[in-house]
Amino acid sequence: MTSDEELVARSRGGDLDSFNQLVVRWERPIYALAYRVIGREEDARDVAQETFLRAFRALGGFKGQAKFSSWLYRITLNLCRDWIRRERRTPVAQAPEGIDLIELAGETVPSESLEEVVSRKQLGRVVARAMSTLPEEQRTAIILKEYHGLTFQEIADLLDCPLSTVKTRLYQGLAVLRRQLEQAGVDGPSEFKVHGSVVRTKNRAEST
Amino acid sequence: MCNKEVLVGYIYDELPGPDRMAFEEHLASCAACGEEVQALRRTRVRLASWAPAEPDLRFEIVRSAGRSSPRWRIAPGWGLAAAAVLVVAVASAIANLEVRVGAEGLVVRTGWSAGPAPADPAALPVSATDVVSRQDFAAMQRQVRDLETALAQSAVVPAVGPSNGAPLNEADLYRRVRQMILESESRQDQQFAARLVSGLREIQAAHTLDLVRLEQTLNKTQGAWSDEVFRQREEMKHVYRLVNQQR
Numbered sequence: 154m155t156s157d158e159e160l161v162a163r164s165r166g167g168d169l170d171s172f173n174q175l176v177v178r179w180e181r182p183i184y185a186l187a188y189r190v191i192g193r194e195e196d197a198r199d200v201a202q203e204t205f206l207r208a209f210r211a212l213g214g215f216k217g218q219a220k221f222s223s224w225l226y227r228i229t230l231n232l233c234r235d236w237i238r239r240e241r242r243t244p245v246a247q248a249p250e251g252i253d254l255i256e257l258a259g260e261t262v263p264s265e266s267l268e269e270v271v272s273r274k275q276l277g278r279v280v281a282r283a284m285s286t287l288p289e290e291q292r293t294a295i296i297l298k299e300y301h302g303l304t305f306q307e308i309a310d311l312l313d314c315p316l317s318t319v320k321t322r323l324y325q326g327l328a329v330l331r332r333q334l335e336q337a338g339v340d341g342p343s344e345f346k347v348h349g350s351v352v353r354t355k356n357r358a359e360s361t
Numbered sequence: 362m363c364n365k366e367v368l369v370g371y372i373y374d375e376l377p378g379p380d381r382m383a384f385e386e387h388l389a390s391c392a393a394c395g396e397e398v399q400a401l402r403r404t405r406v407r408l409a410s411w412a413p414a415e416p417d418l419r420f421e422i423v424r425s426a427g428r429s430s431p432r433w434r435i436a437p438g439w440g441l442a443a444a445a446v447l448v449v450a451v452a453s454a455i456a457n458l459e460v461r462v463g464a465e466g467l468v469v470r471t472g473w474s475a476g477p478a479p480a481d482p483a484a485l486p487v488s489a490t491d492v493v494s495r496q497d498f499a500a501m502q503r504q505v506r507d508l509e510t511a512l513a514q515s516a517v518v519p520a521v522g523p524s525n526g527a528p529l530n531e532a533d534l535y536r537r538v539r540q541m542i543l544e545s546e547s548r549q550d551q552q553f554a555a556r557l558v559s560g561l562r563e564i565q566a567a568h569t570l571d572l573v574r575l576e577q578t579l580n581k582t583q584g585a586w587s588d589e590v591f592r593q594r595e596e597m598k599h600v601y602r603l604v605n606q607q608r
Contacts, residue, residue: 169424181386184413184416189413194416205420205422226470279407280411280482281411289451295408299405299409304375305370317366321366324366327372327404328401
């Protein structure tokens, strides 16, 4: 597979197809980042579109000083910040009114029953609600770490803050989430099934 | 006071080797940190369940033509989705499609026929009938409107490819449309399987409910029958007492 750097270089030379390959490669992670930060599907789609348009227009100024993905993340987070300021509201995760069993059944994997999918969806909503209560900087750090697999240093570079600040935000955010999930009754010790490293592997896969 | 930055580094597996070993030694003697590490790992597992919906994105940067300096815009995926709807609609027309909106919603009838289509659509041979909900119809209407918009825009602003780009763009469009149709078929298969499972479950649930109702009815009948026996026995006793008194 052609590397991001190579595609960026070709794009800078005027090859639109190369840039559109980068769009195909990164549109889902960028949309997922925007969705988790601002919590609204339509607005997240708009932010993702605007991210690629801005990236394309500013490609001349991108000298490869950071990874292309980090650069995209930075543009997305700036747009999300603008959105939050403009809307003057705390992100609220969209929760559908009902659970569509047909739709869910299509999402089942062989090892997972329909009941387990419903349970996972409901848990997802609880997590979304808990995340929406975090201060923006803690929520962003946790999203970048948990769902995009960035290192502490990458997050620090992206958010322009010291490494220790990133760790503090992650710890404080996790501690709040732990309390929220325990209060919601979904984080008891008896439910612990998967080791943390499995989560990390899954998240890295999602970000690629 | 234990170092939380080290703890969070340990949880995310970002401690250098020596620091990691030192923290593991610490964990062996610090129950509070041990408990917190376990709890925060549980929390991380829960966080993995939050996944955004999978929208049809397919963004594409295209160049606005007919200007002295190039202008850029991004084409959303729904433009192609609408194109796919058009292709399906054309294919359906070839298959003698009849579309009728009535009280029952949108009715789609298809009939493959060797000869020319009859003048009266209602006379078409019907080999399959599907009823699409009003919601689906509204969604289709929206997609058609979107398509019209996209076509109107593309007339002014053709997508940019290589300089002799039209055939390539067409090929790309056909490839994408074909992929979308295949995906749509796959989704329909999944939905069918899901509906089948759902239907079987409903039948099973209805069967269980019937059994429960049958049992309740039997219980009631048995209860009524017991009451009747008891009443008759009391009447017999009463008659018996009367007879004895008369003696």
